[in-house]
Amino acid sequence: MATKATAVCILGMHRSGTSSVTRAISLLGFYLGSEANLMGPGADNPEGFWEHTEICTLQERLLQQLNRRWDTPLPLPEGWQQTEMVRPFREELKQLVASNFAGHTSWAWKDPRSCLLMPLWREILAELHVDLRCLFVVRSPIEVTNSLARRDPISVNHAMGVWFNYCITALKDTIDVPTAFLSYDTFIASWETELRRCADILNLDWLDDEKTLHETMQAFIRPDLRHNRSNRADLADVPLPARKLYETLVAACAQTASQGNCFKREVSELAADFHAYARFFESDLQGQARPSPINRTFSRWRKSFRKRFSIN
Template sequence: MSESSTAILVLGMHRSGTSALTRVLNLLGAHVGDDLLAAKADNARGFWEHAEAVAIHDRLLTALGMSWHDPRELPAGWLASSAGRTAAGEVARLIERDMKGKRLWAVKDPRMCRLAPLWIEALRSLGIGAKAVLAVRDPYEVASSLHVRDGWSHQHTYLMWAEHLLEALRATADIPRALVSYEQLLGNWRMHIGRLADQLGISWDPGPEHAGPAIEAFLTPDERHHDVSHSGLDVQFGYVPPTFLKRLHAACVETSLDANWRRLDEFDRQFSAVAEVFAGPMDEVTTSRDKAAQVGLEQGHLAQERLERIHQLQVELEEAVRNQANLQTLAVERIERIHQLDAALATATTERGAFEALSAERIERIHQLQADLARLQHVELDLASRTSEMHSVRDQLKDLSNLAGSRWWALKRVVRPLRPSQSLSAPVKG
């Protein structure tokens, strides 16, 4: 691959709208691969994440002693570690296999906020242009969403939110990048998609005018289940985000519009200055939590197996009940079908009897018509004979008439000189 191929890294904290953003980019012509994670109940319209990329990220985090929901910073020098080198090779092979020859493609996984250097290095080694779109969402909405889905406390998620965003900003400082908020995407995607193209120096194919109907059908406001503008529970339940996060989110929205990334540098400096203070305690808390979880896991292993067996038996029983219900339903349907066929057969038998009676009437009528035709043919023959006789009589009458006329003329010529009127009345000349 070469610079003619451009990769968009979609970076954003979990539940920040990265799935919606990636699908929009995909509808605008960005290839996302074919091996995608299947949709789930918490993201019914799809995650639009490359399944193997997610697997690579999880293996790397596990090798580094971390997880996707770990609020701690990544270990220093992780990219140069053996696990990092292995993951880099896997990413490069994935790109070569699944993205080769694509003019524009995108990859998305919230873990990439922390692992972006892995992808940027792999892209540079392959001569592919790397660009990034950072997706942000109000930290309260993100924390509320993760609390419902995974049970994490708001405070835990707030720390994750800051880590993901600031590490993504740090990793993309040297490549073309743009920023878009979840609210902007839902509110006026056309304007902000155009802005992203301008800031990244790319073109969409197909453009928004052609992809618009599909994007409009995909981006529906009802998918936004946690809206800070409609929440009145923050203060009451102590869920309100720290002021630092509120200010950082507001600065991100401003930066998305004017691309003044310098205003975000100060937030990174402030966060990094205090990160060392709680890094140690965070390690201790996380280690203690992991040990407690391991002990609980070992103690509850047998119970878990029994619970799983009970659950399996329940599933099998439910399946058997469903099968029996299906068989009963099928039997009822078959019986009803038999009744329908019996009724249809009775109707057909009745119709056949009526048809046979009608057919008999028609055959009898045909015989009658044939007899009438025979009589008519006889009459026609007799009429033809009478007509011939009549013509013969007419010819004889004509001959007789002609003969009578000629005899009368001959007789008239003989008698004419003897007419008395001529011999008696003529005067005597003297």
């Protein structure tokens, strides 16, 4: 009987440190794809992204089909993966996985957009008899949003909404998937301790010969490339739902086993509230070729409010 393949998805918002963690996972023996298919370094990530370009391209096209972009702070509707418009992407992604990872019993992928698209991944991997496990990288929303605002022409508040959407959506859609939570801060300070803890939770094999792993990681982990830092006091300015979500994630990073019912209840409550409030803005997505509706809606509302009450 053939050995069932294991796939690890590295989850986390853009600018959360997922690239460094993905590189570490690859050094543990998880195949990321051929070198020709891996995205090269960029000005905003000089040590490399370690993302499969075909996966990234497909997921970006799928989000566009769903009238979303990577930076849309609105969740997808429930059951989106079962719609007729997604059917071609389902078959394409299934073929992509089969052609790129067949024959590899341990493989992994990282594209932050996967946080928004996990229901489709779960169904496809189940059909291909691949065992899914997740490694969720946690970084302060203050650092993530500041980094995004520096890199992209979006406001910090917009970036905070995107961070919340990615994190709560990924948590909701993997609530019953074996998942380890990795603290980016701890990983930078002591990568081996944090990585071993997560590997134990996910039951991932550790290398017998650690020499290459240590040499590569010591050169790869570069604190000087970290330009955004925050402390606990900075969280006072973070909106309450985002602060609660981050505190829940931080608590999960301290665990040495899978999360219990209390964690699942907190995630479910935050996700339910998020989807309920998102209904207020769904109409703004209609007919938007480049959906970034929150900023435009708020801008129109603010102008109307100021005009009505004669605020300069």
